[in-house]
Amino acid sequence: MAILEVKNLHKSFGKTEVLKSVSFSMEKGEILSILGSSGSGKTTLLRCINFLEKASGGQVFVDGSCIFDASSKEKPSPAVMRERQLNFGLVFQSFNLFPQYTALENVVLAPKLQAAERADFKENKKKILSEIEQNAMNLLDRVGLAEKAGNYPCQLSGGQQQRVSIARALALDPKILFFDEPTSALDPELTGEILRVIKDLASKHMTMVIVTHEIEFARNVSDKIIFMDGGVVVEEGTPEQVIGNPRHERTRAFLSKML
Amino acid sequence: MDKFIEVFNSLTSGFGLNCIIFLSTLVLAIPLGLIVAFGSMSEFKPLKWLTKTFVWIIRGTPLMLQIFVVFYAPGLLFEIPMRSRLTAVIIAFVINYAAYFSEIYRGGIESIPVGQYEAGQVLGLTKKQVFSKIVLFQVIKRIVPPMGNEIITLVKDTSLARAIAVAEIIMQAERFTKEGLILPLFSTGLYFLVVNGLLTLLFGYIEKRLNYYKG
Structure with missing residues (x-):
């Protein structure tokens, strides 16, 4: 069964139709890249799937269960919405790290808040929190930033910030990790470090959708x-x-400009 | 020497009233301003416009007029005269400063990039958590300088209480001019300078403490 299936997604901003019936599906462990010039709708597609925009039409399925249906009238509760949201992780073009927190604090913030809702949190508080910290340190180590755990985002380069944000997304163990032009805000010499991290994730069969140039x-x-x-x-x-x-003229035209 | 003690005592007791007005306004207007700010950012249009009109009226008219209205209107319009002059002054100040603070809060909240909210959302934080764990602190950092400014203005504005004969420090000092003394009047300035000097130091310290990160 497809881990992600997008069916006939539509999105209009006012009179501008940005997505016109987009469908695709992908299997677990697959890596899907979305290419296209700016304005082609690829970022909007990503934002619709991740609930940052509300699509005007279409459906999204994860592991066969419908998590979004534009025609549905019922409004899911905030708790259900969160659960659906957490199927996905999203790495932003502009990182969006929380500036007041260190790299490590950025990574542990959401897992800690989630853990606090667990029934056994009070009894095992110390153990749970130290597990979260340990996991976050492992993730920072994996993106090559173990020594920067105590640094604030403003003390990190763009590439380092983006790697922290990847670790932050991974800390919630998403089924699918989305990247929205993860290297577009970076100086060319810094893109390599991000691409290496993505390759490393690929080698471990992380399911990923990458919007990229x-x-x-x-x-x-x-x-x-x-x-x-x-x-x-x-x-x-x-x-x-x-x-x-x-096969298509438009693809050829795009590629000839990019390569 | 006796005169000096008399002047010192009456100025200090007058300044006590200034301090009461200042502190009560601060304690009440800071949270009230937050409520007004949420009102002016509400997606419920009638509430939004009501709040905006309120802020427009309060910021668009003199504080002295507002003090008069709060003091005289209940008695003249509804025949429930305002018993305490000091209470009337504090009410007027709280309303006035809540309106100003609300605009500072609104500016601070709206200046936080939308990406911060989105990052919180995709990490599964509730709206409340996004506000309390991510946005609030960044807002505080941004509003400390304008709040410092406004609070220093508040210290000086407390002297407007004399408009309805609340015997604050400048009114006390003015009495001595009838005896041909100008120094008491000058001295009142010292009281304000000392308090505002301390506040300037305090806000400088807070700003410095919050400066551990940029952005």
């Missing part, structure tokens, strides 16, 4: 590539098909 990287790391233009999926397939041998 890094064509070469997408070709290397992805199992599947979607090319979007004008709010529709123009072309979909393996990297060899979409990048190596594009």
